[in-house]
Amino acid sequence: MTHTTTEEPRGKASGAVVPVLAFAGIVVAVMQTLLVPVIKDLPQLLHTAPSNATWVLTSTLLSGAVATPIMGRLGDLYGKRRMLIASLAVMVIGALVSAFTSQLLTMIVGRTLQGFAMGAIPLGIGLMRDMLPRERLGSAMALMSSSIGVGGGLALPAAALVAQHTDWHALFYGAAGLGVLAIALTLLVVPESPMRARGSFDLPGALGLSAGLVLFLLPITKGSDWGWTSGTTLGLFLAAVVVLVLWGLYELRAGAPLVDLRTTARPAVLFTNLASIMVGVAFYVVSLVLPQLLQLPKATGYGLGQSMVVAGLCVAPLGLTMMFTAPVYARLSARYGPRTTLIIGLLIIAVGYGGGLGLMEAPWETILTSVILGAGIGLAYSSLPALIVGAVPASETGAANGLNTLMRSIGTSVSSAVIGMVLANTAHTVGGLAIPTMHGFRVSFLIATGAVAVGLVMALCLPRTGRAPQQQHVQLRASSEEDAVLERAEDVLRGFRGRVLDPAGVPVARAKVTLIDRRGRQAGSAVSADDGAYELAVPGQGAYVLAARAAGYGPLASAATHSGEERTVEVDLALPGEAVSV
Secondary structure, three states: OEEEEOOHHHHOOOOOHHHHHHHHHHHHHHHHHOOHHHHHHHHHHHOOOHHHHOHHHHHHHHHHHHHHHHHHHHHHHHOHHHHHHHHHHHHHHHHHHHHOOOOHHHHHHHHHHHHHHHHHHHHHHHHHHHHOOHHHHHHHHHHHHHHHHHHHHHHHHHHHHHHHHOOOOHHHHHHHHHHHHHHHHHHHHOOOOOOOOOOOOOHHHHHHHHHHHHHHHHHHHHHHHHOOOOHHHHHHHHHHHHHHHHHHHHHHHOOOOOOOHHHHOOHHHHHHHHHHHHHHHHHHHHHHHHHHHHHOOHHHOOOOOOOHHHHHHHHOHHHHHHHHHHHHHHHHHHHHOHHHHHHHHHHHHHHHHHHHOOOOOOHHHHHHHHHHHHHHHHHHHHHHHHHHHOOOOHHHHHHHHHHHHHHHHHHHHHHHHHHHHHHHHOOEEEOOEEEOOHHHHHHHHHHHHHHHHHHHHHHHOOOOOOOOHHHOOOOOOOOHHHHHHHHHHHHHOOOEEEEEEOOOOOEOOOOEEEEEOOOOOEEEEEEOOOOOEEEEOOOOOEEEEEEEEOOOOEOEEEEEEEOOOOEEEEEEOEOOOOOOOO
């Protein structure tokens, strides 16, 4: 079978699609930092012990981790716009549940529902890939990917202002209002994607992944309270390993898996996901350290004595810089490729944390640190979806980016647990109150720098692909007798381009794609690149046949018509011995 997509659906996307999808991503990301300004007051507000109050944050993290890959797969199967609206609707319901209660259990239920909206990020990236022309796709995906940091950064001062001057429940009313606005704008502006994946929803795979993630992330987020060597913590980690291994074995045998582990194991995807974990670690450290440093009283000798609102404003440039980095990323990626842009971003993050070790003595220094880190994290976050999109079939964009977003969430979870432990173990106790120390802040920055170094190694292991996937022009390799035909054809007009895929949807390298005209004569040929991409020029408009062949697969021929504009045709190879006719 052949997947064929044309540029026409992309042309129907209005100029408002990108800002609307980015706004939805920002609204979803707000949920992650919405309660940060009132964390220390949650036990009193909910009339419970501090260890119980932390579940208000943990529940959102866990549900977001579970929902992200699942919603991505559902979007691939049943429509990304439909699932995006569903994610936002669940978030609105969760916000309203939290707004009407001060009971711990009900609050946890509401916060769990809010976390399900995290699936909107990969769904938005998938919609952009399916609808936007290549020249707009780079900056659009960069903005959508960065919305995680933008929303988190901008939410801090806004939430602090609301919490300082009104009842804290107003935070949830505001979140619900933003969610309703995002739904309305999506319904009005964003069309549904025509792209659908084949197969059915893998319910056993979804349940297995959910169980494995909860068993893994729960001890990470609660390890400081339970003790890292306690039987509960170690038992849950062991159970997570067993469940995830069994889940992986099942997914490898499933006909329509929730996550295509074979594609995930490809270097371009594997090292991108590993780098994403490190970027997630680095991003969350600054969000944990700087607000505390800014709000500590000057009497400590190192605290900057700022109010909750001022502290939020000093950290806000982190999110703003990430937002303004998107167009810069598009230019860098178009010239050097997303791999190089990721490396540049990681180097800037390292500079930010390295310099930040000595920039903790005045509010303006924290602002400078936030700007530098925002630029680096923005470039790094923007590169990740481009690397994933360039390595997976279009029909799997939602699930693949969902898994990548999950990797970032795992990074932030690990960061929260590790930095929380560091700050607790290095704190001074004054009057029964634990006060973080400057030593703890600096150790946290060093840990972030170490995570960036590991991420840099992962980025250097990525295969070189040159320019960004959405703007990449694959160098054709043709036999000497075909060179003249191809050169003349490229002078006339652009032709067919796409990727060669195996029956499982995995790109095939070095597959021979031959162009045959209506008279049965060869009009050109190309060999697919490492990512399965090919490009064929045509001598004129009309009907053609694309014949694909690769070692270990049966040949396949597919009819295609060229009308004078470049068309994208994804060509599937047949199973060995399978009879295929046009």
